[in-house]
Amino acid sequence: MGVFHLSVKIKEKVDGVERKMNILLVDDEKLFVKGLSASLKKEGFKVFTAFDGREALKTLESEKIDIVLLDIMLPEIDGITLLKRIRETMDVPVIMLTAKDDYADMVLGLELGADDYVTKPFHTRVLIARIHTILRRTASKQTRHSGTEKIEDGIITSSRLKIDLNRRTLYKDDKEIELTAKEFDILCTLVKNKGIVLSREKIYNIVWNELECDTRTVDVHISNLREKIEDDPENPSYIRTKWGIGYYWGQT
Numbered sequence: 498m499g500v501f502h503l504s505v506k507i508k509e510k511v512d513g514v515e516r517k518m519n520i521l522l523v524d525d526e527k528l529f530v531k532g533l534s535a536s537l538k539k540e541g542f543k544v545f546t547a548f549d550g551r552e553a554l555k556t557l558e559s560e561k562i563d564i565v566l567l568d569i570m571l572p573e574i575d576g577i578t579l580l581k582r583i584r585e586t587m588d589v590p591v592i593m594l595t596a597k598d599d600y601a602d603m604v605l606g607l608e609l610g611a612d613d614y615v616t617k618p619f620h621t622r623v624l625i626a627r628i629h630t631i632l633r634r635t636a637s638k639q640t641r642h643s644g645t646e647k648i649e650d651g652i653i654t655s656s657r658l659k660i661d662l663n664r665r666t667l668y669k670d671d672k673e674i675e676l677t678a679k680e681f682d683i684l685c686t687l688v689k690n691k692g693i694v695l696s697r698e699k700i701y702n703i704v705w706n707e708l709e710c711d712t713r714t715v716d717v718h719i720s721n722l723r724e725k726i727e728d729d730p731e732n733p734s735y736i737r738t739k740w741g742i743g744y745y746w747g748q749t
Contacts, residue, residue: 517543524568550574584610687746696743
């Protein structure tokens with residue numbers, strides 16, 4: 498059988514300069530990470546690595562990642578929980594890696610937003626082919642519109658605001674606005690559920706990932722967020738209140 502070559506774009510232009518596509522490999526098996534990283538680098542990718550869930554989140558917050566390879570069994574934050582956290586604020590593609598022949602985990606991962614899964618042991622060329630397939634699909638997505646929001650390449654545009662999901666930064670009139678991690682998470686939660694009234698309890702459960710709710714904490718964060726993004730915080734046009742129920746993104 499002859500050797501075949503995959504024709505896939507693994508670079509993109511940013512401000513006219515080409516950059517390699519970035520992969521975040523999250524796995525606690527260091528020898529496995531070393532070997533797979535070497536193969537991915539030979540393929541032309543830039544590879545970031547993390548050996549636990551917390552380290553992975555820090556990398557996702559600080560780097561522009563194009564695709565995540567995520568093991569299910571991880572210390573600190575397991576792969577399923579990490580996938581939930583990623584999907585709350587980011588649209589980055591995720592391929593789950595698992596040594597467990599457990600279809601329940603595979604199905605759960607896909608239901609939570611994973612784009613694909615590969616069961617260990619696997620042939621590196623098979624994984625690379627799947628990476629290329631997902632990157633092609635991601636690159637070919639048409640610009641999506643939801644009301645006045647435009648979502649493209651991990652950027653949400655709403656009126657005068659621009660939210661970079663990958664870099665976790667907010668701009669108003671092209672000027673960066675400094676947000677805390679929780680403020681950014683609340684902002685993304687509201688924008689992605691535009692027009693839907695979310696209770697304080699719901700917001701707290703999503704952002705803090707805890708069942709026991711501190712509604713006062715939510716109110717304080719909302720107030721601080723309004724001070725930063727609203728022209729008139731006393732008469733907000735972005736984050737609106739449904740009295741007795743909660744908050745919603747109301748920009749039109």
